[in-house]
Amino acid sequence: MPERREGGCLCGAVRYELDWPPLAQVTCSCRNCQKQAGSALSVVLVFRREAVRLTGPLATYDDRGSSGQVVHRRFCPACGSPLVTDTPRAAAQGLIFVKGGTLDDTTDLAPRTHYWTERAQPWMRWPESDVLVKREEGLE
Numbered sequence: 268m269p270e271r272r273e274g275g276c277l278c279g280a281v282r283y284e285l286d287w288p289p290l291a292q293v294t295c296s297c298r299n300c301q302k303q304a305g306s307a308l309s310v311v312l313v314f315r316r317e318a319v320r321l322t323g324p325l326a327t328y329d330d331r332g333s334s335g336q337v338v339h340r341r342f343c344p345a346c347g348s349p350l351v352t353d354t355p356r357a358a359a360q361g362l363i364f365v366k367g368g369t370l371d372d373t374t375d376l377a378p379r380t381h382y383w384t385e386r387a388q389p390w391m392r393w394p395e396s397d398v399l400v401k402r403e404e405g406l407e
Contacts, residue, residue, distance in 0.1 A: 269318070274370040276348035281323035283350070285365065289314050292367065292378040296387035299330055303340055303349050307388045310367030310378060311352065319363055325350065333402075 269286035276282075291313040300309035326344040329337050332354070341351040352364040367376050381393055385401040393399060 272370060272372070274365070275323075276343035276346050276350060276369065278343060278346035278348075280345045281321065281325060281343045281348070281350055283319060283321045283365070283369075285312075285314060285320075286318035289318075289365070290362070291380065292376060293380045293382060294378045295382045296391065297333070297383035298386055299332070299338070300383070301386075301388075303330075304366075304368075307391055308381075309349075309352075310376060312365045312367050312370075312376075314363055314365060316358070316361050316363045319351075319365060321351070 270288070272285045272287040274283055274285070289312040293311050293313070294308045295311055296308045301307060303309065324344055325341045328340045328342070330340050332338045336354055336356060339351075339353040340349060341353065342349045348369060349366050350369050351366070357363060367373065367378070370376070379394075379396070380398040380400065381387075382400045383402060384391075384393075384399045
């Protein structure tokens with residue numbers, strides 16, 4: 268039986284429960300993720316859709332990825348915390364992306380694959396053993 272993890276937005280209006288561990292832990296440094304996160308990158312956890320149970324209201328901003336595909340960026344309408352990213356491609360594969368920083372306990376997050384590194388801030392450095400992907404290859 269999988270371990271359970273919880274998380275939610277800054278104000279607590281949106282909460283979630285996850286079946287842990289995720290399928291993958293990655294970062295994305297595309298400009299849209301940087302802007303949405305208000306930071307150098309976004310920490311993304313990949314889950315099967317049935318492993319994620321959300322409660323509370325979510326607002327959606329429909330963004331466009333570099334491929335032109337719609338990227339549904341879902342966030343708390345009260346505090347603005349980004350919580351989930353979803354795409355038609357991910358949905359068709361039974362996947363969904365959760366923002367790692369919204370977990371209640373982030374101490375064991377350890378992304379080892381990093382997407383859109385060609386768009387990363389010039390001061391970003393990753394461990395030599397990590398996988399660097401210059402462009403999107405499947406996230407959107």
